[in-house]
Amino acid sequence: MSHKLQVGEMKVEYLTDKEIWGHFNYIFSPKSKNSTTYKFVLIKSILENLYNVNEKLELTYDELYTSFSKIYWNLVVHHNLNQINMTGKKSEVQKILLEIKEKYMVPNTFVFDKLSKELQIEVITKVKKKAKLNVMGAIYGDTKSTIYDFDNKREFIKINPSVYSFMQRFQKVLSYLTNYHLALFLEKFNQKGDITNLLMKVENVSKRSSLNEFYFVLSLFYNDKCFYCGKEIKKKGSIHVDHFIPWSFVQTDQLWNLVISCSSCNLAKNDKLAVEHFLDYLIDRNIELTKHTIVNQRPDMKVYTEKKLIELYIYSKENGFTDIWTPQKKIEKYP
Numbered sequence: 001m002s003h004k005l006q007v008g009e010m011k012v013e014y015l016t017d018k019e020i021w022g023h024f025n026y027i028f029s030p031k032s033k034n035s036t037t038y039k040f041v042l043i044k045s046i047l048e049n050l051y052n053v054n055e056k057l058e059l060t061y062d063e064l065y066t067s068f069s070k071i072y073w074n075l076v077v078h079h080n081l082n083q084i085n086m087t088g089k090k091s092e093v094q095k096i097l098l099e100i101k102e103k104y105m106v107p108n109t110f111v112f113d114k115l116s117k118e119l120q121i122e123v124i125t126k127v128k129k130k131a132k133l134n135v136m137g138a139i140y141g142d143t144k145s146t147i148y149d150f151d152n153k154r155e156f157i158k159i160n161p162s163v164y165s166f167m168q169r170f171q172k173v174l175s176y177l178t179n180y181h182l183a184l185f186l187e188k189f190n191q192k193g194d195i196t197n198l199l200m201k202v203e204n205v206s207k208r209s210s211l212n213e214f215y216f217v218l219s220l221f222y223n224d225k226c227f228y229c230g231k232e233i234k235k236k237g238s239i240h241v242d243h244f245i246p247w248s249f250v251q252t253d254q255l256w257n258l259v260i261s262c263s264s265c266n267l268a269k270n271d272k273l274a275v276e277h278f279l280d281y282l283i284d285r286n287i288e289l290t291k292h293t294i295v296n297q298r299p300d301m302k303v304y305t306e307k308k309l310i311e312l313y314i315y316s317k318e319n320g321f322t323d324i325w326t327p328q329k330k331i332e333k334y335p
Contacts (some may be wrong), residue, residue: 005136005137005140005141006133006137006151006152006153007150007152007153008136008137008140008145008148008149008150008151009145009149010145010146010147010148010149010158010160011144011145011146012146012160013160013161013162014162015146015160015162015163015166016162017166020162020163020166023142023146023147024174024177026142026143027043027139027142028177028181034085034185035084035085035086036083036084036085036091037083037084037091037185037186038083038091038093038131038134038135038138039135039138039139039142040178040181040182040185041068041071042064042068042135042136042139043139043174043178044067044175044178044179044182045064045065045067045068045071046059046064046157046159046167047167047171047174047178047251048067048206048250048251048252049064049067049252050164050167050168050171051250051252051254051312052252052254052299052303053159053303054303055305056158057160057161057164058156058159059156059157059159060155061128061132061155061157062124062128062155062299063299064157065124065127065128065132066124067206067252068127068128068131068135069120069123069124069127069128070112070113070205070206071205071206072093072094072097073097073112073115073123074111074112074205074206075186075201075202076093076094076097076098077098077101077106077108077110078109078110078111078112079201079205080108081186081190082094082186082189083186084189085185085188085189092131092134093127093130093131096126096127096130100119100122100123100126104119106119111209113208113209113210114209128155132152132155133152137150146160146163147159147163148160148163168315169315169319170319171249171315171319172249172319172320173319175251179199179202179203182202183198183199183201183202186198186202206251206252207247208253211241211258214241214253214258215239215241217255217294217295217298218255218258218259218260219260220294221289221292222260224239224260225260226260226261226262226265227242227244227259227260227261227265227278227281227282227285228259228261228262228269228278228327229262229265229327229329230329231262231329233260237263238262239260239261239262239263240261240262240263240266241258241260241261242258242259242261242265242266243257243258244258244278244279244282245257245273245313245316246271246272246273246321248271249316249319249321250312250316254300254304255289255298255300255301256282256286256289256300256301256304256309257282257309257312259282259285265327268327269325269327270325271321272323272324272325273313273316273317273321273322273323273325274324274325274326275324275325275326276313276324279309279310279313282309283306283309283310286304286306286309287306289301290304
């Protein structure tokens with residue numbers, strides 16, 4: 001009954017890559033008894049928050065269950081997909097989301113980011129309260145108490161250092177495997193939901209509909225100059241917010257990884273890494289950003305470190321992002 005545990009401590013601190021692959025293979029296999037999509041969505045949520053951990057590799061439930069709730073809202077409400085392997089039944093999280101949808105008469109067309117901040121908080125709070133009772137202990141049990149510590153009262157997990165390094169090095173493969181098995185489960189137990197292009201829906205279920213809130217912060221300090229070519233962007237419609245490390249790898253939005261870009265640079269860069277000297281510019285940019293109170297009190301900036309950004313750049317290369325992009329017009333230093 002490990003899924004009922006409320007506190008779990010790691011039994012080992014070091015695992016080999018072979019042992020960790022064995023644990024993930026077990027989770028993705030029929031032996032794991034996945035009656036709902038909880039485990040897949042939890043792994044997906046941890047991967048999305050790898051760079052939101054603190055120096056002790058601790059991740060708060062607020063961060064974890066924001067991703068968890070967003071994924072579930074978009075699957076359940078936006079795509080009308082059942083999350084349990086029993087016909088006519090609904091998972092507990094599914095029930096919560098559908099009750100909120102009915103209570104506030106939210107249209108199916110509304111993805112999570114379209115909800116008001118107040119409603120997002122209500123969704124996250126209710127999902128976290130219900131899901132943590134069953135979800136955290138399930139993967140902990142499947143991995144023989146090795147993948148993380150967790151405490152449902154203090155609401156945090158602490159990732160095993162070996163597992164954290166593994167997830168960094170194999171993030172792209174793990175993301176694909178998680179998305180693939182989640183899509184397989186959904187396809188098997190959904191006849192009425194929207195299952196066209198299902199893997200693509202799962203892959204993009206966390207993608208933010210708008211980066212306007214980040215543009216607002218960045219524009220306070222950088223006067224709409226392109227981070228890459230240095231050009232002043234005069235037309236509002238030509239201003240883009242770009243993920244310096246591509247979104248397809250990080251799968252999350254953090255201010256320290258976002259820059260203002262002109263449309264030409266953003267479209268040309270697309271899903272590529274910028275040449276390495278732009279990493280130095282971004283490190284310097286973030287140093288300047290954190291001098292401002294409006295920025296350094298943000299949750300994503302509180303856990304930011306220069307080391308974390310450098311590691312993310314290195315690991316994105318190791319995960320296959322080897323196509324390096326340079327703007328046609330170069331700048332000598334960040335404006």
